[in-house]
Structure formats: C-alpha cells, structure tokens
Amino acid sequence: MYRSIAQSLSPEPVIRLRGVNKTYAAGSATCVALADVDLEVFAGEFVAITGKSGSGKSTVLNLLGGLDRPTAGEVWVDGQAVQTLSEQALARLRGRSVGIVFQFFQLMPTLSAVENVMLPMDLAGRWPASERRQRALALLDRLGVQAQADKLPSAMSGGQQQRVAVARALANAPALLLADEPTGNLDSYNASSLLDLLGELVAEGQTLVMVTHDPSVLRRVDRTIALEDGRVASRQEVCHV
Ligand SMILES: Nc1ncnc2c1ncn2[C@@H]1O[C@H](COP(=O)(O)OP(=O)(O)OP(=O)(O)O)[C@@H](O)[C@H]1O
Numbered sequence: 001m002y003r004s005i006a007q008s009l010s011p012e013p014v015i016r017l018r019g020v021n022k023t024y025a026a027g028s029a030t031c032v033a034l035a036d037v038d039l040e041v042f043a044g045e046f047v048a049i050t051g052k053s054g055s056g057k058s059t060v061l062n063l064l065g066g067l068d069r070p071t072a073g074e075v076w077v078d079g080q081a082v083q084t085l086s087e088q089a090l091a092r093l094r095g096r097s098v099g100i101v102f103q104f105f106q107l108m109p110t111l112s113a114v115e116n117v118m119l120p121m122d123l124a125g126r127w128p129a130s131e132r133r134q135r136a137l138a139l140l141d142r143l144g145v146q147a148q149a150d151k152l153p154s155a156m157s158g159g160q161q162q163r164v165a166v167a168r169a170l171a172n173a174p175a176l177l178l179a180d181e182p183t184g185n186l187d188s189y190n191a192s193s194l195l196d197l198l199g200e201l202v203a204e205g206q207t208l209v210m211v212t213h214d215p216s217v218l219r220r221v222d223r224t225i226a227l228e229d230g231r232v233a234s235r236q237e238v239c240h241v
C-alpha cells in the first residue's frame with residue numbers, strides 16, 4: 001500500500017459525491033446510470049473503481065472529471081461544487097485540477113508528443129509560454145519517453161503513446177489524476193511498467209482514481225469502490241499479502 005491512512009493526510013476530500021444520480025433519456029424510457037452514489041477520495045489516495053460493463057464506472061469518472069454534471073445530487077471536485085459552475089468555470093476546473101488518461105490514448109494525431117503535452121498548458125495558462133516546452137520535455141522524461149518528443153502519435157508504440165498521454169494528463173499538475181482502463185490496450189509488459197510509473201506518482205503524492213478490471217492493479221491500490229448497476233456495492237480496504 002502506498003499510503004496507509006490516506007484520510008489522515010487531509011480532512012478535505014479532493015472529491016466528494018453526495019446522493020448522486022445520473023440518468024440518460026433512452027428513447028421514451030430513462031436509463032439510470034447512477035443511483036444515490038456517495039463517495040469520497042482523499043488527497044494522496046490510489047482508488048480503483050471496478051464493476052461489470054454498464055455498471056456506471058465511466059459515468060462516475062466523467063462526473064469526477066467535470067466532463068459531465070449529475071442529474072441530481074452534489075459533486076465536489078478540488079473544493080468546487082460542479083453543479084453550481086458555469087460551463088466556463090467547469091472548463092477551467094477541468095483544465096487546472098483534473099488530468100485524464102483514456103483507454104485509447106486519445107492524443108492529437110497531428111501534434112508531436114511534446115506538443116500534445118504542451119496543449120493543456122496552453123489552454124490553462126498556468127505556466128508562462130516560455131516555460132511550457134521545457135516542462136513538457138521534463139514530463140516526457142519523467143515518463144521515460146523523452147526520445148519520442150518530436151514524433152507524431154502514429155509513429156509511436158501503444159505503450160509509448162500511453163506514457164505521453166499520462167505526461168499530458170500531468171501537464172497542469174492536477175490535484176486529481178483519473179484513468180479509465182489505461183492499461184486496457186497495452187500488452188502485459190507495457191501494462192505492468194505503466195502501472196509501476198503510476199504507482200511511483202502516487203508514492204510522490206498524486207491522487208489517482210482508476211477504472212480497471214486488472215487484478216494486478218487491485219493488489220496495488222489503497223481502496224476499491226465496486227459498482228453494481230449504478231450503485232456502490234462495497235467499499236473495502238484491499239488486503240496486501
Ligand atoms: N450518453 C449516454 N446515453 C445514454 N445512456 C448512456 C450514456 N452513457 C452511458 N449510458 C448508460 O449508462 C450505463 C452506465 O454506463 P457506463 O459507460 O458508465 O458503464 P461502464 O461501467 O463504464 O461500462 P464499460 O465497462 O463497458 O465501459 C449503461 O447502461 C449505459 O448504457
């Protein structure tokens with residue numbers, strides 16, 4: 001376990017969901033994606049979200065990342081109430097407080113690796129323009145892919161693209177790193193080395209919430225939140241043997 005009692009590090013959760021419902025209109029019917037979900041994630045925690053296909057994992061991640069709003073209930077991210085924010089303020093929160101890693105990398109195909117990492121910095125404006133390339137190169141170096149800096153995504157392996165995607169997610173030093181099955185399209189070697197890197201980031205204090213089915217991830221996390229049909233089924237501490 002990277003953090004024994006993460007809650008004691010900070011009394012204010014990075015994320016808080018209270019009574020969250022999310023429904024989608026599905027023709028004349030209503031699809032309940034999340035029903036009455038309460039959860040908290042504290043600074044420095046490594047939390048896994050598990051559950052069968054359709055149980056609501058990506059829906060939770062989208063709410064945590066400010067990509068979507070709840071139908072009912074409250075979502076607090078990095079001290080801000082998502083449901084009260086304007087579109088502009090929500091975009092700002094996304095840009096500055098949250099970094100997201102996707103299963104299919106989702107790098108911009110026409111930008112080089114270093115340009116992909118600079119893009120969120122250009123949008124958020126947290127760092128002066130003159131420092132962004134250097135910071136992007138340092139992040140690529142941290143993720144072990146500095147040699148790929150000037151390549152387009154199409155010229156990189158899947159493992160390299162996902163490392164660049166993690167560097168991009170870290171570009172604005174987000175309070176919260178989210179990952180939706182980030183190892184789902186990697187071979188076992190690349191999956192395991194990416195998990196080692198993510199584990200190192202957590203050890204350095206990064207808060208990480210990851211949707212995963214991978215048993216080797218579940219051995220590494222502080223806590224697993226299992227979803228069943230849009231509800232939190234169990235919240236257990238993982239035993240590390
Ligand atoms: N945009 C949408 N419109 C309508 N229904 C949706 C939408 N997004 C998700 N749903 C429904 O909400 C439920 C939860 O979907 P979600 O994508 O969160 O599942 P998931 O646990 O991430 O599944 P998977 O493991 O397959 O990625 C599903 O029944 C899905 O069909």
Ligand SMILES: [Mg+2]
Pocket residue numbers: 057058059
């Ligand atoms: Mg999903």
